[in-house]
Amino acid sequence: MKNIKMKMARVEKDLSQEELAKIVGVSRQTIGLIESGKYNPTLNLCISICKALSKTLNDLFWED
Template sequence: MARNIPIKVARAQLDMTQKKLAEEVGISRQTMNAIEQGEYNPTIKLCRSICRVLGKSLDELFWEDEKDEEK
């Protein structure tokens, strides 16, 4: 699983820490870190919550190109 750079970028654009985003969606900062690092595959419900807080679509934050999967 590749790192989720779009979440980190969207979070930075809002000047939001991992801790604050995690609190907003009801998970621990460690879980949010694992999502960003590509070490944890969130449920669709959690993905939607993250998108809602960051004001992004599922495609913007979670779409994976086939070429990215080869890395």
């Protein structure tokens, strides 16, 4: 399932995939795969992404 919420939060912060990847310490490809739903990130990576985007785990990773 695509992670539209994460992509929207990234765009709201005016960050590219590359910029977010550098902040959280992964490759741009990893961010792209998470957003496209082809990669299931670790909890630690989820938390890092949430902190970088000023969101909670529920905001970005909980399915409605």
